[in-house]
Amino acid sequence: MAIKTIDPNTLATPELHKILLSAVAPRPIALASTVDTKGNVNLSPFSFFNVFSANPPIMIFSPSRRGRDNTTKHTYENVKEHPEVVINIVNYAIVEQMSLSSTEYGDDINEFKKAGFTEVASEVVRPPRVGEAPVSFECTVDKVIELGEDGGAGNLVISRVKRIHIKKEYLNEKGDLDTQKLDLVARMGESWYCRAQGDALFEIPKPIFNKGIGVDQLPVHVLKSSVLSGNHLGRFGNMEHLPNSASIEKEKASKAIQSILQMEEDQKKINALHEYALEHLKNHKLEKALTILFCLN
Numbered sequence: 001m002a003i004k005t006i007d008p009n010t011l012a013t014p015e016l017h018k019i020l021l022s023a024v025a026p027r028p029i030a031l032a033s034t035v036d037t038k039g040n041v042n043l044s045p046f047s048f049f050n051v052f053s054a055n056p057p058i059m060i061f062s063p064s065r066r067g068r069d070n071t072t073k074h075t076y077e078n079v080k081e082h083p084e085v086v087i088n089i090v091n092y093a094i095v096e097q098m099s100l101s102s103t104e105y106g107d108d109i110n111e112f113k114k115a116g117f118t119e120v121a122s123e124v125v126r127p128p129r130v131g132e133a134p135v136s137f138e139c140t141v142d143k144v145i146e147l148g149e150d151g152g153a154g155n156l157v158i159s160r161v162k163r164i165h166i167k168k169e170y171l172n173e174k175g176d177l178d179t180q181k182l183d184l185v186a187r188m189g190e191s192w193y194c195r196a197q198g199d200a201l202f203e204i205p206k207p208i209f210n211k212g213i214g215v216d217q218l219p220v221h222v223l224k225s226s227v228l229s230g231n232h233l234g235r236f237g238n239m240e241h242l243p244n245s246a247s248i249e250k251e252k253a254s255k256a257i258q259s260i261l262q263m264e265e266d267q268k269k270i271n272a273l274h275e276y277a278l279e280h281l282k283n284h285k286l287e288k289a290l291t292i293l294f295c296l297n
């Protein structure tokens with residue numbers, strides 16, 4: 001397989017930035033509200049953002065030094081002056097207004113007004129929250145870690161969650177945040193975004209108490225399959241038990257397996273077995289699908 005290998009030291013920052021942002025994606029978006037010492041409110045989005053700890057509850061985002069002139073952003077200056085921030089979560093309903101709030105207005109301009117967002121007073125910090133956001137986190141800033149002094153250098157704003165506000169319309173009947181209802185958006189490379197909704201959402205069942213058997217426990221013909229993909233193998237490897245010999249013998253005696261085992265050409269036999277197993281995998285009959293795969297041994 002052809003591979004392009006790059007030493008980051010050989011690239012100009014804008015080129016490197018482009019690769020990093022296209023490859024490390026989708027990234028969640030923190031719509032950060034801050035204030036300066038005069039009380040001027042600022043609102044800007046940051047996709048160098050994630051949650052890193054639940055105990056203590058810590059989120060980190062990074063207003064970087066500008067690549068073009070090595071200046072710092074208002075958000076960075078504000079959290080240094082007044083170490084508080086409200087991190088508002090962005091969903092599809094507010095994505096265009098969020099984008100508008102990234103415009104580089106002067107420090108006396110309140111992006112809440114420019115973007116048409118509602119300022120709602122916070123309970124324990126000075127910066128207001130975005131009334132339209134599905135979830136908002138009032139945070140104090142533990143520290144800011146500057147990663148460099150040149151254009152493009154990140155500044156990690158280590159933020160400790162003090163209050164969480166959730167719009168009730170995004171909760172399910174159990175009172176939990178509902179991923180389907182949230183309709184969150186994320187930033188990709190260049191000007192692309194993605195939306196966590198509909199077919200873009202899927203679940204991967206994971207055994208919590210027992211370890212999966214692992215792909216290495218599957219028969220060699222399965223590992224070399226031209227019918228089953230790496231994702232299919234991963235799903236089988238995630239199962240908690242290998243099929244026992246009684247269930248394999250029972251399966252072998254079935255008409256369907258008998259007709260496959262009677263095929264003359266080995267590769268045809270293997271492909272037919274894998275296709276038969278895949279049919280069951282797709283119908284969520286995982287144990288049966290795994291047992292089928294062991295009928296050749």
Ligand SMILES: Cc1cc2nc3c(=O)[nH]c(=O)nc-3n(C[C@H](O)[C@H](O)[C@H](O)COP(=O)(O)O)c2cc1C
Nearest residue numbers: 044045046047048062063064073074075102103104
């Ligand atoms: C979706 C989105 C994500 C962004 N992520 C970042 C980021 O992670 N770091 C950054 O420095 N700028 C990021 N920007 C650009 C800033 O939002 C922009 O520079 C903003 O004007 C900074 O505002 P401030 O000077 O008021 O802090 C992003 C812009 C958008 C639209």
